[in-house]
Amino acid sequence: MSAVLQDPQLMEVNPPLVAGDPGYHDLSQKICQIVEGDVLKTPRKYWITLSVIGSITVLLVCMLTFLVWNGIGVWGNNKPVGWAWDITNFVFWIGIGHAGTLISAILFLFRQKWRTSINRSAEAMTLFAVMCAGIFPLFHTGRPWRAYWLFPIPNTDLNIWQNFRSPLIWDVFAVSTYFTVSLLFWFTGLVPDLATLRDRTASRLKQWIYGLLCMGWRGSARHWSNYEKAYLILAAISTPLVLSVHSIVSFDFATSVIPGWHTTIFPPYFVAGAIFSGFACVMTLLLIARWTLNLQELITIKHLENMNKIILVTGSIVGYAYGCEFFIAWYSGNTFERFTFLNRAFGPYWWAAWTMYTCNVFIPQLYWFKKLRRNLWVMFVISITTNIGMWFERFVIIATSLTRDFLPSAWGEFHPTWVDMCTFAGTIGLFLTLFLVFARFLPMIAISEVKGVLAVQKHQFKGQEVIAK
Amino acid sequence: MNPKFDVDQIKDKLGLGPDKIYGVMGEFSEPEELVEAGRKIREMGYTKLDAMSPFPVHGIDEAIGVPPSKLGWMVIWFTVLGILTAQILIWYVGAIDYPLVIGGKPLFDFSYTIPITFELAVLFSAFASFFGIFIFNGLPRLYHPSSKHPSAYRASDDRFLLVIEAADPKFDAGKCVEHLRSVGADVVEVVEG
Numbered sequence: 001m002s003a004v005l006q007d008p009q010l011m012e013v014n015p016p017l018v019a020g021d022p023g024y025h026d027l028s029q030k031i032c033q034i035v036e037g038d039v040l041k042t043p044r045k046y047w048i049t050l051s052v053i054g055s056i057t058v059l060l061v062c063m064l065t066f067l068v069w070n071g072i073g074v075w076g077n078n079k080p081v082g083w084a085w086d087i088t089n090f091v092f093w094i095g096i097g098h099a100g101t102l103i104s105a106i107l108f109l110f111r112q113k114w115r116t117s118i119n120r121s122a123e124a125m126t127l128f129a130v131m132c133a134g135i136f137p138l139f140h141t142g143r144p145w146r147a148y149w150l151f152p153i154p155n156t157d158l159n160i161w162q163n164f165r166s167p168l169i170w171d172v173f174a175v176s177t178y179f180t181v182s183l184l185f186w187f188t189g190l191v192p193d194l195a196t197l198r199d200r201t202a203s204r205l206k207q208w209i210y211g212l213l214c215m216g217w218r219g220s221a222r223h224w225s226n227y228e229k230a231y232l233i234l235a236a237i238s239t240p241l242v243l244s245v246h247s248i249v250s251f252d253f254a255t256s257v258i259p260g261w262h263t264t265i266f267p268p269y270f271v272a273g274a275i276f277s278g279f280a281c282v283m284t285l286l287l288i289a290r291w292t293l294n295l296q297e298l299i300t301i302k303h304l305e306n307m308n309k310i311i312l313v314t315g316s317i318v319g320y321a322y323g324c325e326f327f328i329a330w331y332s333g334n335t336f337e338r339f340t341f342l343n344r345a346f347g348p349y350w351w352a353a354w355t356m357y358t359c360n361v362f363i364p365q366l367y368w369f370k371k372l373r374r375n376l377w378v379m380f381v382i383s384i385t386t387n388i389g390m391w392f393e394r395f396v397i398i399a400t401s402l403t404r405d406f407l408p409s410a411w412g413e414f415h416p417t418w419v420d421m422c423t424f425a426g427t428i429g430l431f432l433t434l435f436l437v438f439a440r441f442l443p444m445i446a447i448s449e450v451k452g453v454l455a456v457q458k459h460q461f462k463g464q465e466v467i468a469k
Numbered sequence: 470m471n472p473k474f475d476v477d478q479i480k481d482k483l484g485l486g487p488d489k490i491y492g493v494m495g496e497f498s499e500p501e502e503l504v505e506a507g508r509k510i511r512e513m514g515y516t517k518l519d520a521m522s523p524f525p526v527h528g529i530d531e532a533i534g535v536p537p538s539k540l541g542w543m544v545i546w547f548t549v550l551g552i553l554t555a556q557i558l559i560w561y562v563g564a565i566d567y568p569l570v571i572g573g574k575p576l577f578d579f580s581y582t583i584p585i586t587f588e589l590a591v592l593f594s595a596f597a598s599f600f601g602i603f604i605f606n607g608l609p610r611l612y613h614p615s616s617k618h619p620s621a622y623r624a625s626d627d628r629f630l631l632v633i634e635a636a637d638p639k640f641d642a643g644k645c646v647e648h649l650r651s652v653g654a655d656v657v658e659v660v661e662g
Contacts, residue, residue, distance in 0.1 A: 195625045220520065
């Protein structure tokens, strides 16, 4: 069997998704040992990293407290830029989340087996990114304790219903549905793995906790039959959902009359950008996890290369959208629209626009070369520049359009305050803290799904062995 | 204490206890063996079969006769419920309970209800499929007799178990053990309820 796996010709055409030909038990062992280790014996570098990142999260709490105490004037938002870093960060984080759902749902429907090694961590990343995203609009309301006013809940202190003709309320529904469905999807995938953890542990307390969490899962054929049906349905409904969420986010802009916002290209353009930035973020996190937790056999170069191909495709779609926007601005003959786009590239925020073009359009083109697509350092750097570029994309769209709209007398500039900066840094801290805790205490790779792939792989190579004979 | 609370009676109802038998279980180490054995056992005329595996095994449903999942039907009804909820909510709120003219737009129109209708349809279907898994599987369940088999804890790791349940009309513990051994099962045991 292993002789077949090592056949160089076969490896070249179709490298195995699980390297090293492990058994089912080896897989459980490999993934579970990270979770099962004694908490007190966790390597010191983990605690040091966690405390550094955790203190950035504390900074977030301080900034939000400061904001609630003083009011949102501590942010740099002011006329004419009423939406600034808060919405930029909101769109940025929501966008990052999209890759998780794409990997777990869309690639599932397309029968892309390579997703199994990365879907769990990508889904977790989605949840954490959406949590970070939610913070910004919630605190931008100024009175987060009145957040229930956003939902159609009968109450006696508002005495008015929401305006369902506004894209902002659509956004509330889209984002909260997205979070809930992602959470259910993620937990569904986790149930069989929690059962594995329950069956492996000798501690009575842990058996009890994992047993409750997996709700008595025993892997019966009837269980799997219903489970697979439900998983398929969740994937099928998450696919249009993930496309709808960023489309609805883009409606916040597209339905307004501000030049630079009022375009029909926004929904597909936002969705492509979201997947682009999300994949880059999954890449950053996976490269770190792969290196620190020794997961090279499960997250192979093939997985990473496939992700880089998606980054190349979506990056090019984003580049096409940029070009299309410029063309339409010129072709429309609309003075304001033309000015906005010239101002974007050559106005006071030219540096932001060119950072975005460089990071999002030019740099990912390096992935046309197979050597670069498979180089760990190259992909690590590009995954970070991509996210820098995508943050700037949202900033450019939001800030440059608002600073100079119609009348020059209403023009202005935007300057972020230290609170803006620390709050954004704080959400990065929160995101990384949650991810680090997840990677330590829950199985980072979907054990049962990888075992399914392994079974098929064994079967497949067995068949080829017969043909070779 | 409630006089109706009788442990023996409850155990009796659930089919538990030392005098009750849950079934005969045997162990396999590869999924293909499980499917093959399942098919053979079913051909011997047994109907109440079950299999436990660490991942969904392709072909086991047909082999041991697990009917196709009915979960999809429940989800469809919840999707419809989600659509109706959104439509009725937006119509009642905007056109009946608090009519407010904004920008000269109509008080209710299908076009602007599309995003929220879609989101609620997705939300309701997601809840239905998630809870469907547990409702259709009879979970959460604190205890199951199958856990008494010495390899039960490996059914979530690297072993595949086949069960002939005592509820089977053809069930006879001795013969079942023999039959399971004949199809290649290891660690064949009679498991108490």
